Amino acid sequence: MVTRVIVLNGGSSSGKSGIVRCLQAVLPDPWLAFAIDALVDSMPASLQASLVAPDGAVNVGPEFRRLETAWREGVAATARAGAPVIVDDVFLGGGESQDAWRKVLAGLDVLWVGVRCEAAVAAGREIARGDRVRGMAEQQAELVHRDVEYDVEVDTTRMESLECARVIAGAVVSGSR
Numbered sequence: 001m002v003t004r005v006i007v008l009n010g011g012s013s014s015g016k017s018g019i020v021r022c023l024q025a026v027l028p029d030p031w032l033a034f035a036i037d038a039l040v041d042s043m044p045a046s047l048q049a050s051l052v053a054p055d056g057a058v059n060v061g062p063e064f065r066r067l068e069t070a071w072r073e074g075v076a077a078t079a080r081a082g083a084p085v086i087v088d089d090v091f092l093g094g095g096e097s098q099d100a101w102r103k104v105l106a107g108l109d110v111l112w113v114g115v116r117c118e119a120a121v122a123a124g125r126e127i128a129r130g131d132r133v134r135g136m137a138e139q140q141a142e143l144v145h146r147d148v149e150y151d152v153e154v155d156t157t158r159m160e161s162l163e164c165a166r167v168i169a170g171a172v173v174s175g176s177r
C-alpha cells in the first residue's frame with residue numbers, strides 16, 4: 001500500500017508546522033496540510049477563548065470534541081478521495097488521541113510521526129512566537145507522546161525542520177517503517 005497520510009504529533013512549539021512546510025517541499029507529489037491550529041482558528045471566538053487557561057493548560061469540552069471529530073472525518077475523506085495529506089496535531093489525550101485518528105483513518109496507509117523537542121527549548125520557542133500562552137509548550141512536551149506508537153520519530157531540539165522532513169520523506173518514499 002502507498003502512504004496516503006502522514007500524522008505528525010508533538011507538543012506546542014515543537015516544530016511541527018515547519019516540518020510540514022518542508023515535507024511539502026521535499027515530497028515528490030503535492031500533499032495537503034491539515035493543522036489543529038487551523039481548526040482552532042476556524043472556531044468561533046467564544047470557543048477559542050475557553051480552550052486555554054492562564055497557565056497554558058488546554059481544556060477541551062464536548063463542543064470542541066464534536067467539531068474535532070468532524071474535522072478528522074473530513075481529513076480522512078480527503079485522503080480517501082485521492083489527495084495525500086499531512087496532519088499536524090497535538091495528541092492531548094496521548095494514545096487515546098491516536099486511537100481516534102486510527103478509527104477514522106482505518107484502511108489507509110498512515111505514517112505515524114512523533115515530533116519531540118526538549119521542554120525548555122519548546123518553551124523558549126513559545127516565548128519567541130508570542131502567540132501562545134506561556135506554559136503550554138512545557139506542559140505538552142511529554143504529555144502528548146504518552147502511550148503513542150510511532151513509525152518514525154524526530155527531535156527538533158537539535159535537528160532543523162528540513163532535516164526532519166527528509167527523514168520522514170525517506171520513510172514515505174521507501175515504504176519502510
